[in-house]
Amino acid sequence: MGPWGFVALAYGIVWGTxxxxxxxxxxxxxxxxxxxxxxxxxxxxxxxxxx
Amino acid sequence: MTRQLQPIHKRKGILGGLALAAVLFSLYWSLxxxxxxxxxxxxxxxxxxxxxxxxxxxxSYFLVFVGSGLYxxxxxxxxDILAHAAAELGVxxxxxxxxxxxxxxxxxxxxxxxxxxxxxxxxILLLIYVGxxxxxxxxxxxxxxxxxxxxxxxxxxxxxxxxxxxxxxxRTLHQPPSILRPDKLPWENVHPSMLxxxxxxxxxxxxxxxxxxxxxxRIGEMRQEIIARRLERGA
Numbered sequence: 128m129g130p131w132g133f134v135a136l137a138y139g140i141v142w143g144t145x146x147x148x149x150x151x152x153x154x155x156x157x158x159x160x161x162x163x164x165x166x167x168x169x170x171x172x173x174x175x176x177x178x
Numbered sequence: 179m180t181r182q183l184q185p186i187h188k189r190k191g192i193l194g195g196l197a198l199a200a201v202l203f204s205l206y207w208s209l210x211x212x213x214x215x216x217x218x219x220x221x222x223x224x225x226x227x228x229x230x231x232x233x234x235x236x237x238s239y240f241l242v243f244v245g246s247g248l249y250x251x252x253x254x255x256x257x258d259i260l261a262h263a264a265a266e267l268g269v270x271x272x273x274x275x276x277x278x279x280x281x282x283x284x285x286x287x288x289x290x291x292x293x294x295x296x297x298x299x300x301x302i303l304l305l306i307y308v309g310x311x312x313x314x315x316x317x318x319x320x321x322x323x324x325x326x327x328x329x330x331x332x333x334x335x336x337x338x339x340x341x342x343x344x345x346x347x348x349r350t351l352h353q354p355p356s357i358l359r360p361d362k363l364p365w366e367n368v369h370p371s372m373l374x375x376x377x378x379x380x381x382x383x384x385x386x387x388x389x390x391x392x393x394x395x396r397i398g399e400m401r402q403e404i405i406a407r408r409l410e411r412g413a
Binding site for chain 1: 201205209219220221223224227231270273274277278281282284285386390393394396397400401403404407408411
């Protein structure tokens with residue numbers, strides 16, 4: 128492998144890993160937000176029924 | 179999306195946009211503007227990834243240290259959430275540092291890996307914080323897990339001064355600092371455009387880091403709120 132090959136390998140792995148991690152993080156973020164929203168709406172419905 | 183989440187989302191969007199612009203500018207400067215090194219040639223460009231990523235990892239472990247200390251002192255959940263989020267990012271950036279170093283080591287030292295003091299201590303640092311994350315998932319009681327992790331998070335931080343001083347204390351293959359040296363100013367050691375590339379790269383990593391940390395911290399906050407609400411419903 129030539130010098131640019133090593134540079135491309137390092138930059139590719141670093142930015143590829145960061146993009147994959149960011150994608151996973153966004154998915155976890157939206158999943159948690161949806162779960163929290165659902166819990167809140169269930170609680171609101173239960174509260175209305177009690178009234 | 180709830181009304182409460184909208185401003186947070188907007189601020190994160192601005193930070194994310196800034197980080198993306200900085201990363202693209204840094205890639206351009208590191209790969210196209212900065213000159214090749216007189217001795218190492220083009221492979222020296224890996225330094226623009228290697229140095230910022232280990233500095234970001236150190237920053238992350240410093241936040242774990244601070245968050246853990248505050249949690250043990252005040253027992254406020256937000257400090258534990260910060261420590262947990264920073265530990266995850268610290269592991270990511272340490273692993274990336276080791277990979278970059280390995281790729282850089284092959285053409286310059288002739289090996290992918292060697293049991294050099296600095297490399298070994300960095301691998302130990304990674305293992306400590308992988309252990310930190312595993313500990314959290316293995317202990318069921320959340321408060322006990324947070325306390326045990328906080329203790330490990332503080333002890334683990336002691337490895338960082340050892341890593342920094344290892345190149346002075348032992349005969350290592352890893353070179354001593356060439357930019358942040360006590361006897362010379364940074365611009366006396368490297369070409370100004372190399373120093374500019376390094377500064378831009380560090381700023382881009384920093385912006386990216388705070389963007390990732392803000393997302394990861396918010397996930398921790400939401401998970402905590404979900405657990406609290408579920409407990410409240412169950413009670």
